[in-house]
Amino acid sequence: xxxxxxxxxxxxxxxxxxxxxxxxxxxxxxxxxxxxxxxxxxxxxxxxxxxxxxxxxxxxxxxxxxxxxxxxxxxxxxxxxxxxxxxxxxxxxxxxxxxxxxxxxxxxxxxxxxxxxxxxxxxxxxxxxxxxxxxxxxxxxxxxxxxxxxxxxxxxxxxxxxxxxxxxxxxxxxxxxxxxxxxxxxxxxxxxxxxxxxxxxxxxxxxxxxxxxxxxxxxxxxxxxxxxxxxxxxxxxxxxxxxxxxxxxxxxxxxxxxxxxxxxxxxxxxxxxxxxxxxxxxxxxxxxxxxxxxxxxxxx
Amino acid sequence: xxxxxxxxxxxxxxxxxxxxxxxxxxxxxxxxxxxxxxxxxxxxxxxxxxxxxxxxxxxxxxxxxxxxxxxxxxxxxxxxxxxxxxxxxxxxxxxxxxxxxxxxxxxxxxxxxxxxxxxxxxxxxxxxxxxxxxxxxxxxxxxxxxxxxxxxxxxxxxxxxxxxxxxxxxxxxxxxxxxxxxxxxxxxxxxxxxxxxxxxxxxxxxxxxxxxxxxxxxxxxxxxxxxxxxxxxxxxxxxxxxxxxxxxxxxxxxxxxxxxxxxxxxxxxxxxxxxxxxxxxxxxxxxxxxxxxxxxxxxxxxxxxxxxxxxxxxxxxxxxxxxxxxxxxxxxxxxxxxxxxxxxxxxxxxxxxxxxxxxxxxxxxxxxxxxxxxxxxxxxxxxxxxxxxxxxxxxxxxxxxxxxxx
Numbered sequence: 074x075x076x077x078x079x080x081x082x083x084x085x086x087x088x089x090x091x092x093x094x095x096x097x098x099x100x101x102x103x104x105x106x107x108x109x110x111x112x113x114x115x116x117x118x119x120x121x122x123x124x125x126x127x128x129x130x131x132x133x134x135x136x137x138x139x140x141x142x143x144x145x146x147x148x149x150x151x152x153x154x155x156x157x158x159x160x161x162x163x164x165x166x167x168x169x170x171x172x173x174x175x176x177x178x179x180x181x182x183x184x185x186x187x188x189x190x191x192x193x194x195x196x197x198x199x200x201x202x203x204x205x206x207x208x209x210x211x212x213x214x215x216x217x218x219x220x221x222x223x224x225x226x227x228x229x230x231x232x233x234x235x236x237x238x239x240x241x242x243x244x245x246x247x248x249x250x251x252x253x254x255x256x257x258x259x260x261x262x263x264x265x266x267x268x269x270x271x272x273x274x275x276x277x278x279x280x281x282x283x284x285x286x287x288x289x290x291x292x293x294x295x296x297x298x299x300x301x302x303x304x305x306x307x308x309x310x311x312x313x314x315x316x317x318x319x320x321x322x323x324x325x326x327x328x329x330x331x332x333x334x335x336x337x338x339x340x341x342x343x344x345x346x347x348x349x350x351x352x353x354x355x356x357x358x359x360x361x362x363x364x365x366x367x368x369x370x371x372x373x
Numbered sequence: 374x375x376x377x378x379x380x381x382x383x384x385x386x387x388x389x390x391x392x393x394x395x396x397x398x399x400x401x402x403x404x405x406x407x408x409x410x411x412x413x414x415x416x417x418x419x420x421x422x423x424x425x426x427x428x429x430x431x432x433x434x435x436x437x438x439x440x441x442x443x444x445x446x447x448x449x450x451x452x453x454x455x456x457x458x459x460x461x462x463x464x465x466x467x468x469x470x471x472x473x474x475x476x477x478x479x480x481x482x483x484x485x486x487x488x489x490x491x492x493x494x495x496x497x498x499x500x501x502x503x504x505x506x507x508x509x510x511x512x513x514x515x516x517x518x519x520x521x522x523x524x525x526x527x528x529x530x531x532x533x534x535x536x537x538x539x540x541x542x543x544x545x546x547x548x549x550x551x552x553x554x555x556x557x558x559x560x561x562x563x564x565x566x567x568x569x570x571x572x573x574x575x576x577x578x579x580x581x582x583x584x585x586x587x588x589x590x591x592x593x594x595x596x597x598x599x600x601x602x603x604x605x606x607x608x609x610x611x612x613x614x615x616x617x618x619x620x621x622x623x624x625x626x627x628x629x630x631x632x633x634x635x636x637x638x639x640x641x642x643x644x645x646x647x648x649x650x651x652x653x654x655x656x657x658x659x660x661x662x663x664x665x666x667x668x669x670x671x672x673x674x675x676x677x678x679x680x681x682x683x684x685x686x687x688x689x690x691x692x693x694x695x696x697x698x699x700x701x702x703x704x705x706x707x708x709x710x711x712x713x714x715x716x717x718x719x720x721x722x723x724x725x726x727x728x729x730x731x732x733x734x735x736x737x738x739x740x741x742x743x744x745x746x747x748x749x750x751x752x753x754x755x756x757x758x759x760x761x762x763x764x765x766x767x768x769x770x771x772x773x774x775x776x777x778x779x
Binding site for chain 1: 376379380383387574579580582583584585586587588589
C-alpha cells in the first residue's frame with residue numbers, strides 16, 4: 074500500500090491553472106522531493122493531497138484510499154511559513170495541536186520535552202511564538218509536524234531561516250525518521266539538500282510533472298557525454314574529444330557522440346597519461362533543474 | 374467529540390484571558406454603574422436630610438395629620454417648637470437646617486417666614502409644604518388631599534391586559550426586559566466578532582491548514598461556536614450578577630422609588646434569555662460561514678457590519694411595534710432569527726407577550742441555529758476546497774443539499 078498515489082490531478086483558481094496534470098507515487102519509508110520553480114504548483118499539489126483543496130479532476134489516494142479523519146492523525150504537515158498560533162506560548166500551542174492529532178497529554182508532554190531539548194528550545198517554552206526568532210519558529214513548526222509520531226510527513230521548505238547547525242539537525246532528524254520507516258515528502262528549492270536527502274523526486278513546472286523518478290537515475294540521464302579527468306600530465310589531442318574545459322582542478326572532456334568513455338580511458342592510459350581520477354561527469358541537480366525548466370519554458 | 378471539546382476549550386481559554394475580553398466584560402456594567410451613579414449624584418444634589426422645624430402661631434398644626442405617602446423614600450424629620458427662641462437655638466446649634474414661623478395671621482395673609490443660615494434642601498421645603506397642605510385640607514377626604522398634594526397621575530391600561538402605564542414614565546419592571554434584550558444584542562455583536570477575528574487570523578497565519586489536516590470541518594465549526602458560546606455564558610453570568618447587585622443596591626439600600634415601582638416579572642427575562650442563547654449560536658455560525666466563504670478580510674467585515682444592522686433593525690422599527698405590540702408584524706419580528714431578541718424586549722415595554730409566543734420564538738431560533746451550524750460546516754468545507762473562488766449562498770445550499778442526499 075502506497076502512502077501517497079496521485080493520478081493526473083488538475084486544479085485551477087479563477088483563470089489561473091495552478092496544477093494542469095500531475096501524477097506520482099510515494100513509497101513507504103522514502104524521502105521524496107517535490108521540486109519546482111516558484112508558482113509551479115507544488116503547494117497546490119500538497120493541499121490537494123491533504124484534502125484541503127478538491128482537485129478539479131484526477132485522483133489522490135492516501136494510504137490506499139480517500140483521506141479520512143483517522144488518516145489525518147497519521148500525517149504531519151508543515152506549511153511554508155508559520156502555521157502556529159502566534160499569540161500563545163510555544164508549549165501551549167504545541168500541546169494543543171498535538172492533542173488534535175489524538176495524542177494523550179502525558180505522551181505529548183514527554184515527547185515535547187525531548188524535542189524541545191533537542192532543538193534547544195526548552196528555555197523558550199513559555200514564550201509566545203511571535204517573540205521567537207524566525208529560525209526558532211521554524212524549529213517549532215518542525216516539532217509540531219512530528220510530535221505525534223506521524224507515518225507520513227509532508228513538509229514545505231523545512232530549511233527556511235535555519236543556520237547550518239540547525240539545518241544539519243533537521244537533516245539528521247529526517248534521516249532518522251526515514252530509518253524508522255516514516256515517509257517524508259519534502260518541498261524545497263534547496264537542491265543540495267534534495268541531493269543529500271531524497272531518494273526520488275518529482276519536478277513540477279507550470280502545473281505539469283516534467284521530471285520524475287530515482288534521483289541517481291535522473292542524474293545519470295542528464296549526465297550528457299562528458300568525463301572528468303584529474304591528471305598532472307598534459308592531455309594529448311584526440312579526435313573523439315569535442316572540447317576540454319577546466320573544472321575545479323579537473324579537466325572536463327566533452328566527448329563526441331559515438332565515443333565510449335571506457336575506450337577513451339584505455340587510449341589515455343595507452344598514451345602514457347598519469348590519471349589520478351576518471352569519472353563520468355554527473356551534473357548537479359541545480360543544473361538539471363534549470364535545464365528542465367528552461368526547456369519546458371521553451372516548449373510552452 | 375473529544376476533538377470538538379478540545380477546540381471549544383482552546384477557543385475559550387484563548388479569548389477569556391485576553392485584556393480586550395476582560396475590558397469588554399466589565400465595560401457594560403461599568404458604564405451602567407457610572408450612569409446610575411451620575412443619576413444618583415444629580416438626584417442627591419440640593420437635598421438635605423437635617424430636621425426642619427416650625428413654630429405654629431396660627432394653629433394649623435393643632436392635632437397634626439401625616440401626609441398620605443405611597444413611597445418609602447427617605448424623609449426629613451419635621452419638628453414642632455413652642456416658641457421661636459427654642460427654634461432659633463436649635464438652628465444655632467445645627468440641629469435644624471431651617472425653621473418656619475407661621476404667624477397668627479397666616480390664614481388671612483397666607484404669608485409664612487423661613488429662617489436659615491444656608492438655604493435648606495429642596496426636599497425639606499417640599500416635604501414641609503406637603504405637610505402644611507395636608508393639614509390645611511384635614512377636613513377633606515384623603516383622595517382630595519392626595520390630589521392637591523401630589524397632582525394628577527394618569528394611568529393608561531390596554532383593553533384585555535392588566536398592565537398599567539403611568540404618565541410619569543414606564544416602571545423599572547417594564548423597562549428591564551428591554552435592557553436585558555439590549556444587553557443580549559450587544560453581547561451578540563461583540564462576542565461573535567471574536568469568532569470572525571479568530572477565523573481571519575487562522576487563515577492568515579496558515580494555522581487553518583494545520584487544523585483542517587487534524588480534524589473535520591464539523592468538529593472545527595461546532596468546537597469554535599461552542600467555545601465562543603461558553604465565553605458569552607461567562608459574560609451573561611457576570612452581567613446578571615452585576616445587574617442583580619445594582620438593582621438590590623438601588624431598590625433596597627438606596628431606596629430609589631423608580632426601582633420599587635411595579636411588580637418584577639420573570640417570564641419576559643427568562644423568555645428573552647431563552648431566545649438570545651440559540652440566536653447567539655446562530656449568529657456565531659453565520660459569521661463563521663461568512664468568514665470561510667469570503668476571499669478578502671474586508672469583504673467579511675462589510676458583511677458583518679450588515680449583519681449588525683439586522684440585529685439593531687428592531688430599534689428602527691420600534692414605533693409600529695410599540696403602537697401595536699400584538700400585531701402580526703410584531704409577532705413576526707419577535708419570531709424571526711436575529712431580530713427576535715430586541716423585538717421581544719420592545720414589545721414587553723407595552724404588552725404582556727403570551728408564553729406561547731416565547732415558546733414559538735425559542736423553537737424557531739433553535740431550529741435556525743442548528744440549520745446555520747450545519748450550513749456553516751458545509752460552507753467552511755466548500756470554502757476551503759474552492760479556496761480563492763468566490764462562493765455564492767445558492768451554491769453552498771445546492772452543494773450542501775446534494776451532500777445531504779448522497
